[in-house]
Amino acid sequence: MSDLNGLAARLKVAGYKLTAPRQAVAQVLEQEGLHLSPNEILARGRQIYPKLSRATVYRTLDLLTELGLIRPIYLHDASQRYVTAQGGHHHLVCTDCGAAFEFEQCDADQLVATLSERFCFEVHSHLLEFYGHCEICKPNQLS
Amino acid sequence: MSDLNGLAARLKVAGYKLTAPRQAVAQVLEQEGLHLSPNEILARGRQIYPKLSRATVYRTLDLLTELGLIRPIYLHDASQRYVTAQGGHHHLVCTDCGAAFEFEQCDADQLVATLSERFCFEVHSHLLEFYGHCEICKPNQLS
């Protein structure tokens, strides 16, 4: 069931081999969902497939990104993080403490259509991030 | 003139000392403007102030980010990149080759108002990125 639409299945459809390491990475992404760093994916993936190597994690993340199934985000972090790319992701990021909040609403459809045409681009997902100061950090600001 | 609104001046207003290294970093950001990595900022900054150190570049970038004057973006790169944070930045990023296009239009004002209230957040800028396949990479896709 989830197999038909799952990340691993999508890899196969795209012509890539369905290997155990890839299935492990895909499963981690699907289970944990949000905001995973490559390191976290590696650790969790090894609980499923112990021999999983770091290189394979990066390679699989690249493949899934190219296919538009996941997407990197920035979260005030040293390392890249990934989210599954169903439609869009929307964050409110505090530039002081790094706290991140999510929200849902966003009407980018019209813009997507315009841009696709203008740049001959095939858009598969988007990221909308607002930067500012959160409730806690706001009072500490000097400016 | 530009001094009054310049990044260096804003640092001073916020209570930080106005030092040569900081002015060099600020000048680079203002001149070059877009999509600079810390490494590039370091190299260009040393043309202005040769003793400039990597640590100071990162420290100054952090300060400017906290003040909401610049903002990190993701561009299919290993390193973090920064842009001046005047309002919003909008990119179309190809997940295959990493090419990035910019566009202007974006009406986020309404959303900003809603979010500010709901999360008690003080939003100072935003980033809107669309991910997909560019004109050149599109034909190579299997999916």
Next chain:
DNA sequence: CTCAATTTGAGACTTAATCTCAATTATAGA
């Protein structure tokens, strides 16, 4: 001009990401 507090540079250090290549594995076809 003086002095305290901030800021800096150099380089060590830590962590993230990439690369290489021999060994392994998936899968199409016999």
Next chain:
DNA sequence: TCTATAATTGAGATTAAGTCTCAAATTGAG
């Protein structure tokens, strides 16, 4: 089912990014 081959992998070396420390230098208030 078995085989051949092309894709994929793991381990670890390597490179690059980012952080940290501390003595020395600098800013700016008084």
